[in-house]
Amino acid sequence: MSVENMDVEELYVVVDSNKPNLNERTNRTLKRPGLDSQTTTNGIEKYHPQPFKESRTGFVYDIRMRYHGNLHEGEYHPEDPSRISGIAKILETYNCTERLVKIPAREATKEEVCLVHSVKHWNEVDKTAGMKFEQLVETGDQYNSVYLNNDSAFCARLACGGVIELCKAVMQGTVTNGFANVRPPGHHAEPEEAMGFCLFNNVAVTAKCLREYHHVNKILILDWDIHHGNGTQKAFYNDPNVVYCSIHRYENGEFYPGSEQANYTYFGSGEAKGKTINIPWPRAGMYDSDYIYAFDKVVMPIADEFSPDIVIVSAGFDAAEGDPIGENHVSPIAFGHMTHRLKSIANGRLVLALEGGYNIDSISRSALACVKVLLGEAPDRLPPIKPSKDCMETVHNVLRVQSRYWKSLAPEHVEIAEGMRKLKYYCGRKGCDQDMGAVIKERTLGKIAIDMTEMLKAYRVRYLYETFRMVPAPISNDHLKKFNQITCSQNLFTSNIIFIFVHETNRTWQVSIISEIDSSLRFIDTITKQDCAIIDIDFSPSNPGDSQSRHELNELLLYVWDNMILHTAARHVFLLGAGIGCASLTNLITEREPMILDRVGGVIMVPSEIEVPKVGRGTNLIDWYYEHSCIFVPGDHPYWDKKQKSKVFGRCKLPVGNIGAAPVSEILDQCHQEIFRYVYTILAGEEL
Numbered sequence: 067m068s069v070e071n072m073d074v075e076e077l078y079v080v081v082d083s084n085k086p087n088l089n090e091r092t093n094r095t096l097k098r099p100g101l102d103s104q105t106t107t108n109g110i111e112k113y114h115p116q117p118f119k120e121s122r123t124g125f126v127y128d129i130r131m132r133y134h135g136n137l138h139e140g141e142y143h144p145e146d147p148s149r150i151s152g153i154a155k156i157l158e159t160y161n162c163t164e165r166l167v168k169i170p171a172r173e174a175t176k177e178e179v180c181l182v183h184s185v186k187h188w189n190e191v192d193k194t195a196g197m198k199f200e201q202l203v204e205t206g207d208q209y210n211s212v213y214l215n216n217d218s219a220f221c222a223r224l225a226c227g228g229v230i231e232l233c234k235a236v237m238q239g240t241v242t243n244g245f246a247n248v249r250p251p252g253h254h255a256e257p258e259e260a261m262g263f264c265l266f267n268n269v270a271v272t273a274k275c276l277r278e279y280h281h282v283n284k285i286l287i288l289d290w291d292i293h294h295g296n297g298t299q300k301a302f303y304n305d306p307n308v309v310y311c312s313i314h315r316y317e318n319g320e321f322y323p324g325s326e327q328a329n330y331t332y333f334g335s336g337e338a339k340g341k342t343i344n345i346p347w348p349r350a351g352m353y354d355s356d357y358i359y360a361f362d363k364v365v366m367p368i369a370d371e372f373s374p375d376i377v378i379v380s381a382g383f384d385a386a387e388g389d390p391i392g393e394n395h396v397s398p399i400a401f402g403h404m405t406h407r408l409k410s411i412a413n414g415r416l417v418l419a420l421e422g423g424y425n426i427d428s429i430s431r432s433a434l435a436c437v438k439v440l441l442g443e444a445p446d447r448l449p450p451i452k453p454s455k456d457c458m459e460t461v462h463n464v465l466r467v468q469s470r471y472w473k474s475l476a477p478e479h480v481e482i483a484e485g486m487r488k489l490k491y492y493c494g495r496k497g498c499d500q501d502m503g504a505v506i507k508e509r510t511l512g513k514i515a516i517d518m519t520e521m522l523k524a525y526r527v528r529y530l531y532e533t534f535r536m537v538p539a540p541i542s543n544d545h546l547k548k549f550n551q552i553t554c555s556q557n558l559f560t561s562n563i564i565f566i567f568v569h570e571t572n573r574t575w576q577v578s579i580i581s582e583i584d585s586s587l588r589f590i591d592t593i594t595k596q597d598c599a600i601i602d603i604d605f606s607p608s609n610p611g612d613s614q615s616r617h618e619l620n621e622l623l624l625y626v627w628d629n630m631i632l633h634t635a636a637r638h639v640f641l642l643g644a645g646i647g648c649a650s651l652t653n654l655i656t657e658r659e660p661m662i663l664d665r666v667g668g669v670i671m672v673p674s675e676i677e678v679p680k681v682g683r684g685t686n687l688i689d690w691y692y693e694h695s696c697i698f699v700p701g702d703h704p705y706w707d708k709k710q711k712s713k714v715f716g717r718c719k720l721p722v723g724n725i726g727a728a729p730v731s732e733i734l735d736q737c738h739q740e741i742f743r744y745v746y747t748i749l750a751g752e753e754l
Contacts, residue, residue: 291382
């Protein structure tokens with residue numbers, strides 16, 4: 067083919083215009099001009115980093131990667147050569163090409179590839195170059211979703227080598243960041259097996275090369291392809307210096323590659339625990355808000371804390387709007403924003419390497435958005451972020467696991483497994499009275515001579531155990547236990563109905579100690595006599611009016627929900643609050659909205675004389691809260707002076723007898739019968 071007749075994307079090829087034969091390609095290494103290098107004794111070039119003066123974006127694209135194609139020419143295959151030529155054309159159309167620094171691709175060597183793959187796998191891929199048609203078809207059929215021709219091995223080496231060269235150029239300082247427009251993709255390729263359109267794992271091999279030959283200490287690999295990068299995860303599952311984070315469609319392991327190892331419960335092993343992060347979508351149809359929410363809550367906090375030397379993205383665009391396989395709805399704008407966020411990591415050393423994406427228009431526009439950001443343009447504005455319920459549940463599950471290993475993540479994970487085992491053990495064994503009595507005594511003896519609050523707390527713990535067989539809850543966070551007393555019934559793990567009862571004590575002890583104790587114990591007595599479980603939170607803030615005390619209770623309730631309620635099998639959870647603790651209950655409802663809506667049957671409150679708390683502004687949440695709440699507000703409360711009484715405050719009503727100025731404990735006691743009548747109504751005849 068003559069130069070005059072070349073397509074625009076073919077201008078990036080640093081080769082002769084005539085297609086070379088296989089023998090000419092085998093050991094060819096394309097040298098990069100202008101790079102400061104020296105050859106070591108083992109023949110590997112060692113590059114010395116040089117500072118760069120301005121942001122420059124590298125670009126790898128070689129027309130020869132289009133030689134890998136489906137042998138059945140009349141049969142469409144989604145991993146088509148036009149994927150990379152379509153991207154090259156749109157970059158030229160939007161005048162990006164002239165602003166890019168061309169980084170020539172070269173074939174990856176056997177030594178490089180075998181840092182990830184076995185020699186056997188290298189040989190099996192390599193020998194396809196000499197196979198006949200029938201052999202190629204037969205060999206391809208032996209793999210999981212792979213096609214082959216005589217050029218496949220060469221293209222795989224070229225794609226892999228292209229990503230290596232681009233990352234080396236970034237680490238050396240020749241360019242700041244870059245985009246590798248390569249194929250075949252790589253993130254499914256495992257050490258012993260080609261699969262999922264992938265022959266060699268381009269990104270994994272590159273990361274191994276950077277660490278092995280170029281002294282790069284820490285690498286972050288982000289995989290936003292719609293499919294889980296099973297091959298990349300396996301390559302680094304035990305490596306504490308490489309973080310692999312994947313956002314993918316999972317569907318309980320039904321979506322390709324169809325492995326439970328794509329779930330959030332797989333997080334690395336040994337010293338690498340927490341270095342594998344899976345964000346597994348439970349369905350198709352995820353949008354921009356879902357991805358940006360996951361980025362802000364999980365990806366970016368971990369990236370900041372890990373502080374890698376370089377970020378490599380397995381940039382599949384099959385999550386894009388219009389992709390026939392991914393069936394998600396991520397826009398080019400969102401891909402641009404994710405790229406923009408990642409540029410803030412590792413001093414901007416960022417490389418995007420193409421993986422999947424099977425709608426040519428979608429991947430072209432998505433790649434264009436990313437390249438524009440790499441070149442320094444700001445991404446277009448996103449609409450307000452409104453993540454879906456499935457997204458929030460998924461992210462929350464990820465946070466529950468990963469917060470064990472990353473300080474920057476919330477909610478904070480506390481190791482409570484041992485406490486839970488002890489609690490279950492005491493709750494189920496014979497002779498429980500004597501042993502638990504010793505536990506209670508151990509916690510209470512020696513505290514009688516302290517202040518009145520501590521003395522009454524100690525008395526209450528003993529009283530709850532002796533009367534209701536309630537035991538201290540396994541709270542491992544000393545900070546959360548400092549001002550609060552948390553006890554639970556022994557049927558916490560077996561009951562279908564659980565009450566979370568939040569109330570404070572020290573505000574009413576000034577008036578009548580017995581009144582406060584009696585008002586809370588009456589509710590505990592009713593609940594336990596009906597074989598329901600209860601978590602009793604006696605909130606004793608040092609200063610009930612300050613924001614710090616409320617923040618402490620907010621943390622405690624989130625902890626109880628995440629580390630206790632979610633470990634039970636209860637089908638109905640009731641939230642019961644009295645006093646200033648009601649505001650923390652509405653905070654719990656807002657923060658854990660998806661799970662609250664699924665498991666909470668009703669919310670009953672007697673708020674403080676200061677305010678009636680409200681939930682967040684989500685339409686679904688507000689409607690749910692109004693339909694599932696019963697808020698007892700006395701007639702002289704400022705709430706009734708409001709002209710418009712919004713649903714965000716719940717379904718407010720006057721207590722029986724329209725009690726006026728009275729302590730919260732007295733109102734709570736007066737409403738006892740009406741509260742449990744409301745609970746019976748919700749359960750609709752289900753025995754309490």
